[in-house]
């Protein structure tokens with residue numbers, strides 16, 4: 001049944017969080033069911049300017065099932081995200097949502113969760129923290145890595161998690177990166193969830209392995225289709241993938257969240 | 266109103282198919298498109314054994330288009346036959362299997378394996394700019410192209426479409442060469458070789474350095490080449506390159522294409538193929554065209 005479509009969604013509000021970070025709430029029409037969305041999944045946002053054909057993949061930051069709405073928080077880095085930042089309440093935007101596989105939550109086995117967000121990898125951690133709480137996680141600790149003291153979204157984590165901060169310039173929290181924070185405070189956990197730049201994810205993979213705990217990592221890659229067809233967005237996998245029949249997996253379809261031991265980067 | 270065409274001896278309910286490599290084997294699009302509506306599905310290039318493809322980044326966006334250097338990653342013919350053909354057989358659409366190889370023997374191996382399969386047409390890709398061996402080499406030398414065609418025809422049980430590269434001085438020379446080799450049809454254009462540089466990182470945007478340019482940016486080049494080829498050979502033409510809507514498709518048809526394929530536009534809207542078919546009907550209705558065949562090559 002061909003029942004999915006790129007849909008016309010509506011921006012209900014947009015605010016600027018920092019110089020280059022925006023927060024947008026989007027309401028979806030009935031043909032796009034947001035209640036199936038889970039943290040860690042992403043949406044494909046399309047530009048109005050027809051010369052930019054490819055979707056911009058952006059993580060889900062918050063889910064509002066009652067109103068069929070999603071929130072995204074994104075950094076303006078190029079022409080597409082700049083275009084999005086100009087959209088005011090009431091504007092329409094073409095989107096396919098939700099896409100990919102999100103974080104797996106199992107609070108019976110993994111009672112103490114550690115969430116790590118680096119830079120623009122912070123937004124997807126918010127809905128995850130909330131869901132972990134709702135699912136009865138014993139403890140939710142979150143480490144947020146920022147460049148400077150802008151600390152976007154930090155306050156919004158407080159109701160759900162113990163929040164730790166690192167900044168590259170030392171203006172707030174620990175000077176350094178998220179791994180420095182974990183070591184400094186001796187943070188323990190049964191499971192790690194992380195999203196952020198590759199060097200950070202590499203460090204976390206090593207750390208999880210050393211401690212013998214599971215880590216679920218959210219990866220990024222350039223995408224064209226966003227639905228698993230073009231093989232543009234692959235990452236190397238440890239084992240031969242069932243679909244590709246070679247040692248790589250599609251980030252848009254098999255990820256973007258992977259078990260750290262399943263992928264090589 | 267008649268939308269059906271006869272392409273290389275096969276009756277196809279409408280002239281719209283998908284461009285190889287942009288539609289997987291159709292499975293990823295089944296939630297977005299009613300595959301029964303498509304004239305045909307053209308599958309991602311398949312080789313005799315699985316290929317890993319290139320390093321990432323494999324994709325980058327350009328003005329009104331994109332560059333790709335996937336490197337023909339594919340699961341190999343065994344899994345393709347076991348999984349992808351049965352999947353497509355569930356639908357009322359024709360199956361065009363795109364074949365790639367690094368050597369002549371590799372092409373032949375795949376063609377032989379497909380001989381007993383219930384598929385409708387073969388599309389032989391001798392024009393991929395992203396793999397070093399084979400591929401493009403066959404697509405840029407008329408004599409080699411003729412030889413590949415001739416060899417493939419010896420083993421093929423389905424009509425053979427030879428897919429041409431635009432990265433040549435004279436596309437009609439290549440078209441004539443594959444016609445002489447016995448090709449039943451030609452398809453064009455594959456991507457144009459391009460490059461993008463990331464000025465902030467002072468490096469290439471693609472790991473492969475160069476990639477294939479596709480999308481609306483290449484459409485005028487593609488229409489011109491389809492027109493030239495349609496007027497140079499007797500075999501039918503499958504036209505593609507930047508088709509985004511019914512109007513684009515009609516340009517190719519009027520230039521001489523019997524069928525059209527939609528590629529990069531699927532990335533902008535996964536349901537676009539269905540919209541294009543509906544748009545063709547609307548155009549015909551509005552303009553009193555009873556049979557789409559009246560439009561094929563109507564611009565001389």
Ligand SMILES: Cc1cc2nc3c(=O)[nH]c(=O)nc-3n(C[C@H](O)[C@H](O)[C@H](O)COP(=O)(O)OP(=O)(O)OC[C@H]3O[C@@H](n4cnc5c(N)ncnc54)[C@H](O)[C@@H]3O)c2cc1C
Pocket residue numbers: 042054055056057058059060072073074075076077078079080081082120123124219220221222223256325326
């Ligand atoms: C699964 C996933 C989730 C993401 N979640 C977020 C998020 O929540 N917030 C956020 O700010 N950013 C996120 N990103 C990164 C975001 O997709 C890019 O910043 C954005 O596409 C840039 O678009 P642009 O037009 O502004 O930049 P340009 O550089 O002009 O874009 C040109 C092309 O490159 C692609 N591109 C550029 N940077 C990236 C990148 N880092 N990753 C993938 N494609 C890129 C664009 O999509 C576009 O096709 C995510 C990326 C992925 C893969």
Ligand SMILES: Cc1cc2nc3c(=O)[nH]c(=O)nc-3n(C[C@H](O)[C@H](O)[C@H](O)COP(=O)(O)O)c2cc1C
Pocket residue numbers: 224230232284285286287309310333335337363390393428454455456478479480481483505506507508526527528529530
């Ligand atoms: C991501 C991608 C992958 C492709 N893979 C193949 C392939 O495997 N075999 C092939 O013959 N052509 C391949 N092509 C070329 C297309 O089939 C088509 O010839 C070209 O993209 C022009 O059409 P378009 O502008 O509509 O995309 C690929 C193109 C893209 C964008």
Ligand code: FES
Pocket residue numbers: 222223224225226227228229230231232233234250251252253
């Ligand atoms: S973007 Fe096409 S497979 Fe992931």
